[in-house]
Amino acid sequence: MTAWDALIGQDETVAILQAAANAAADIAAGRTPPAGAMTHAWLFTGPPGSGRSVAAQAFAAALQCETLDAVGCGECFACKAVAHRSHPDVHSVVPEGLSIGVDEMRAIVGRAARRPLNGRWQIVVIEDADRLTEQASNALLKAVEEPPERTVFLLCAPSTHPDDVSVTIRSRCRMVALRTPAAAAVAAVLQREGVDAATAEWAAAAGQGHVGRSRRLASDTAASDRRAEVLMIPARLTSMRECLDAADRLVTSAETEAAALAAELDSAETEAMSVALGSGGSGRGVATMARGSAGVLKDLEKRQRSRATRTQRDSLDRALVDLAAFYRDVLLVQSGSPVPPAHPDFADDVQLVASRISSAGALRRIDAVQACRDALELNVKPRIAVEAMAATLRLPSA
Numbered sequence: 001m002t003a004w005d006a007l008i009g010q011d012e013t014v015a016i017l018q019a020a021a022n023a024a025a026d027i028a029a030g031r032t033p034p035a036g037a038m039t040h041a042w043l044f045t046g047p048p049g050s051g052r053s054v055a056a057q058a059f060a061a062a063l064q065c066e067t068l069d070a071v072g073c074g075e076c077f078a079c080k081a082v083a084h085r086s087h088p089d090v091h092s093v094v095p096e097g098l099s100i101g102v103d104e105m106r107a108i109v110g111r112a113a114r115r116p117l118n119g120r121w122q123i124v125v126i127e128d129a130d131r132l133t134e135q136a137s138n139a140l141l142k143a144v145e146e147p148p149e150r151t152v153f154l155l156c157a158p159s160t161h162p163d164d165v166s167v168t169i170r171s172r173c174r175m176v177a178l179r180t181p182a183a184a185a186v187a188a189v190l191q192r193e194g195v196d197a198a199t200a201e202w203a204a205a206a207g208q209g210h211v212g213r214s215r216r217l218a219s220d221t222a223a224s225d226r227r228a229e230v231l232m233i234p235a236r237l238t239s240m241r242e243c244l245d246a247a248d249r250l251v252t253s254a255e256t257e258a259a260a261l262a263a264e265l266d267s268a269e270t271e272a273m274s275v276a277l278g279s280g281g282s283g284r285g286v287a288t289m290a291r292g293s294a295g296v297l298k299d300l301e302k303r304q305r306s307r308a309t310r311t312q313r314d315s316l317d318r319a320l321v322d323l324a325a326f327y328r329d330v331l332l333v334q335s336g337s338p339v340p341p342a343h344p345d346f347a348d349d350v351q352l353v354a355s356r357i358s359s360a361g362a363l364r365r366i367d368a369v370q371a372c373r374d375a376l377e378l379n380v381k382p383r384i385a386v387e388a389m390a391a392t393l394r395l396p397s398a
């Protein structure tokens with residue numbers, strides 16, 4: 001396994017990154033690389049699940065790889081450390097909540113300016129650069145404009161749109177655009193990981209090019225159950241009452257998923273924090289510390305709330321992506337297209353809906369789902385956005 005094997009269906013990108021890693025090895029060895037082959041700032045874009053952060057991590061491993069002329073061998077200490085996220089010179093910023101704040105960004109930029117400890121480069125990976133606050137973005141821009149000699153910034157974002165990455169940061173970065181991997185490529189990987197052929201094929205189609213989602217569907221029954229619940233909705237929306245019920249189930253299911261994850265993470269964090277702050281101690285200084293620690297705990301709670309909102313939104317968004325694909329399958333049936341459907345296991349429901357609505361109706365429903373996704377991204381209350389959508393999805397009476 002080399003560091004590149006995790007990148008599925010991205011041959012062109014791998015070639016570009018390998019060339020850059022070779023040039024970087026030249027620089028580290030004191031040789032002169034081909035002009036422009038290595039760059040200090042990179043922007044990886046692509047739809048969620050296409051492997052933006054996987055590409056960034058593989059590139060980071062290739063830059064630190066210790067095997068002569070085998071950039072990204074996957075076997076050496078450096079490659080393994082990067083894969084396990086424990087390399088001292090690779091700093092990942094993975095936002096759990098809705099945004100990456102300026103303090104976090106300043107701390108990372110400061111660390112990135114130091115000389116590499118073990119590796120050849122100081123590497124900063126920002127997995128969701130679209131979640132930088134404006135201030136954090138400005139702090140990053142300063143560093144990207146004048147990078148220290150051995151520092152490399154790897155940014156990941158859904159697109160190069162100014163909503164995702166500021167124009168000034170983008171202008172300093174070399175672009176790497178990942179494509180949605182083909183279902184066959186995803187299925188092949190799942191099979192390599194031990195999933196049986198039929199499940200791999202189904203999960204690859206249902207994941208719609210999102211490798212992580214396909215992997216979860218193949219291995220986690222709770223995830224495949226939730227998907228089935230969502231896909232049962234369109235064929236059953238025959239009354240307003242049912243639309244409201246469906247909306248309620250969608251939102252409640254997202255809330256439940258978020259709450260389960262939060263309960264797991266929050267209590268462990270709060271406890272670790274209380275222990276670190278010496279709660280339960282006594283004697284001089286405790287009162288002073290208690291005053292300080294109240295602020296720290298409040299900060300933690302704020303971060304946890306932000307993360308819960310994010311998880312709930314992500315969960316709901318996955319459901320909406322599945323719904324949109326259902327109506328795309330309806331369109332495929334109506335037009336007799338040979339394109340393989342996303343949800344072959346719901347072919348009966350797709351047939352039924354295709355016989356009840358027109359193609360224009362299917363398109364209108366896809367638009368409604370997309371409008372709901374946009375509204376959620378703009379912080380509209382989930383219940384309100386989902387109810388409005390569900391009303392539009394209603395089937396005309398037979």
Ligand SMILES: [Zn+2]
Pocket residue numbers: 064065066067070071072073074075076077078079080
């Ligand atoms: Zn290596």
